[in-house]
Amino acid sequence: MRYIALLLIFLTAPAIAQQVPQSAAEMRMSFVPVVKQAAPAVVNIYARIMRQQRGTPLQSDPFFERFFRDPFAERKPRVQNSLGSGVILSEDGIVVSNYHVVGMATDIRVVLADRREFQARVLLGDEEADLAILKIDAPDPLPFLDLRDSDSVEVGELALAIGNPFGVGQTVSSGIVSGLARSGASGGGGQGYFIQTDAPINPGNSGGALVDVDGRLIGVNTSILTRSGGSNGIGFAIPADLVAAFVAQARSGATSFGKPWAGxxxxxxxxxxxxxxxxxxxxxxxxxxxxxxxxxxxxxxxxxxxxxxxxxxxxxxxxxxxxxxxxxxxxxxxxxxxxxxxxxxxxxxxLIAAPEDPPRDPVTLDTQSAFPGLSVVRINPAVLSELNLPLEIEGVAVTDSGPYAARAGLRAGDVILAVNGIVPAHPDDVAQLLDGQMRRIEMVVQRGARRITMRFRG
Incomplete structure (x- = not known):
């Protein structure tokens, strides 16, 4: 009888190994079935961006740059590399990752768990939500993860974090869902609503998968709270429901995420x-x-x-x-x-987009102005939303300070309240008031909750 029992165990073991655990007792045995199901859809991402740097910091100063126009002080390209993870969401190659991993990248390489490599392109990205949707083209259908309804996730559920921490290769860590509805808690660039987990998340895990015991995606790992730079057991994932909204807009052809405006x-x-x-x-x-x-x-x-x-x-x-x-x-x-x-x-x-009414009428000041390169717009609901300005603000806002106004202290997002005592109602008014022939300029701007008075001499 003992030999018969052993034989039955060996015969049934492969079948058990292929099933997703259905009880706590089975889960204590192993996470292997879940990992085998989910891991092939989690990818490593290597992103590269070329940035221009000058040979000396003085070249960044509009006054001194003319003295450094020699061959040895020309701009030099600097390669900045980014390492992270991503999740395949469809067999035709839709991939989600964090914006801070792939945003502004000029070259994105996606490496699958089976070591196949593909070039990827960004379909849609949003820095505030810290999400980006990528597309890779593969000759065969790709493994992918199903999205789970985020509102069905409960505190205490088992969860696995899959990603590429520190570039060591695909790694799996386990934990539980330790909190829901965490807002404004991200350290990775996102400003939103998160699922909290104690599954260890480290640098390189960004953009990776947080999955449940059925191998479904419940969130995209995005950041941690830490004092040392390593995991302290407080990690945050962007819920799958928001990921689904991003995918839908990317498939519709949008290149930026359309967010409803509350006003x-x-x-x-x-x-x-x-x-x-x-x-x-x-x-x-x-x-x-x-x-x-x-x-x-x-x-x-x-x-x-x-x-x-x-x-x-x-x-x-x-x-x-x-x-x-x-x-x-x-x-x-x-x-x-x-x-x-x-x-x-x-x-x-x-649920509407922030209206562009009245038109923003952008103006960039020319070389005859006191601040060449300064760009301003008329404030409307869309500008309020983009620059995160108070609802009651009207008038003209700075969208790009340019080199000279930046030196003087102006920043993007500043609202120009007055120039030499005159209130500008339109960007054209700012262009006229900042005429290059003026010897003295007094400008009042609002920056957040502060009013600042700036005085300049021509």
């Missing part, structure tokens, strides 16, 4: 604020400002209302709200639950 300002309603305002409970996002053409205003919301849900999901921060809107996508409508006083209501909010 509101607000802050989390915590316990202290709720007590101060007389609310009987905390939670949600209290509206402190509404733009005149905000889709939330058009749907009937007012300053003082508390947004509780978007698309049936709770929101407590601006980042959570924007995430929910981005997942729903441009052109859709989102059901927004909110409270006004003690009454709870719902509204249908149209």
């Amino acid at each position: 509101i300002s607000g802050q989390p309603l915590d316990a202290d604020m709720a007590a101060t305002l007389g609310f009987d409970r905390s939670g949600g996002l209290i509206i402190s400002g509404l733009h005149a053409v905000s889709p939330f205003r058009a749907a009937g919301l007012e300053v003082g209302d508390v947004i509780l849900t978007v698309g049936g999901q709770p929101v407590n921060t601006p980042a959570e709200m924007i995430y929910r809107m981005s997942v729903a996508g441009l052109g859709a409508e989102a059901e927004v639950g909110f409270s006004r006083g003690e009454e709870e209501r719902t509204a249908r909010v149209a």
Whole structure:
């Protein structure tokens, strides 16, 4: 009987090894089946960007650069390499990675787990979300991971992080989902909404896969919180639902991610604020400002209302709200639950792009100006969104300071409030007010919450 039992074990072992574990007891045995299923779809990414550098720092100064025009001080190309990971999402070669891995790269090489190599091109990227969608062309169908509904992920689930840490090759680490709805916690460039995990994530893991025990993608590893540079057990992944929205826009031909515009300002309603305002409970996002053409205003919301849900999901921060809107996508409508006083209501909010109305009318100052190369635009909702300006701001904003204005202290995002006491209403006004013949210039700008007065002599 003992020999018969041993024979049955050997005969059934291969079948068991090919199955995804279905219980905690099976999971304690091995992660091998999950890794075999998921790892072939996780790739290593090598990106290269050529940057120009000058032979001496003084060449960067507009005044001194004319003294350094000799053959030995010409600009020299510098190669900057980036190492990371990516995940194949379709058999025709759609790959997702982090923007900080491949953004602005001139050459991207994708290496599969079976050591095949392909050149890749960026279809769509977004620095703020820290996501990029790539395309590789392979003669045969590629292995890929299915996306899981991010809202079905729960704290305590087992999770595997697969990537290429420190360039040592594909590596798998295990842990659990240790938190959800982490917003503004990224250290890798993303400013959004994350899944938190204690599965070790290290440099090179960026863009890699966070998968569940069924081998489905639940998130794209993007950053860690660390003091030493290594993993301390607090890592963040961009949820698969947002990845799906990026893929959909990339397949539609978009080259930049279209994010719905809210046109509101607000802050989390915590316990202290709720007590101060007389609310009987905390939670949600209290509206402190509404733009005149905000889709939330058009749907009937007012300053003082508390947004509780978007698309049936709770929101407590601006980042959570924007995430929910981005997942729903441009052109859709989102059901927004909110409270006004003690009454709870719902509204249908149209998800629109930030309007380009009025036209931004960009102007770049010429060589006859006091600040050649300075670029300014008229502020509209699209400019407010791009430069992250307060909703109430109007007038003219700087989009590129150029070499001379940069030396004087101007930055992209500065709002020009006045030049020699005159308020510019249009970019053309700035061009006239900064005439190169003027001997003295006093400029008042707003930078964030500060007003700054700058004085220059011609």
